Amino acid sequence: MNQLVVSTGGGAVIRPINWKYMQKGISVWLDVPLEALAERIAAVGTGSRPLLHNESGDAYIKALKRLSSLWEERGEAYANANARVSLENVAAKLGLGDVSNLTPTAIAIEALEQIESYLKEGW
Numbered sequence: 001m002n003q004l005v006v007s008t009g010g011g012a013v014i015r016p017i018n019w020k021y022m023q024k025g026i027s028v029w030l031d032v033p034l035e036a037l038a039e040r041i042a043a044v045g046t047g048s049r050p051l052l053h054n055e056s057g058d059a060y061i062k063a064l065k066r067l068s069s070l071w072e073e074r075g076e077a078y079a080n081a082n083a084r085v086s087l088e089n090v091a092a093k094l095g096l097g098d099v100s101n102l103t104p105t106a107i108a109i110e111a112l113e114q115i116e117s118y119l120k121e122g123w
Contacts, residue, residue: 010070013077026118028111029081033088034071036099038064083114 006025012018042059056062087099090110096102 014074026083026115027081028083028085029078031084031086033099034064034067037067083118085111085114
């Protein structure tokens with residue numbers, strides 16, 4: 001059996017056919033606060049974001065506005081994931097005040113812990 005990690009785009013969760021494929025493995029939702037996502041997008045620019053690059057104005061505000069709209073459309077679908085990694089919870093557990101201070105390693109460890117918890121529940 002092949003083992004791999006597939007990182008989908010955010011809109012993948014709204015298509016039932018995608019869930020059909022995702023259910024063949026374990027899906028993990030990286031739950032990042034919208035404000036943190038908007039800060040990241042504003043820092044790198046919106047040019048590489050198809051849903052944001054045609055709008056004018058402050059990059060953070062337009063990113064946050066669009067992300068909020070996308071959350072309304074997709075939020076319930078994200079909750080179908082087998083495991084959830086809340087960056088706010090990870091930051092709090094580590095005594096960090098901001099999710100932007102989390103390392104990829106800390107996030108990966110939490111993902112593994114959440115997957116382990118899911119598997120113990122009887123996958």
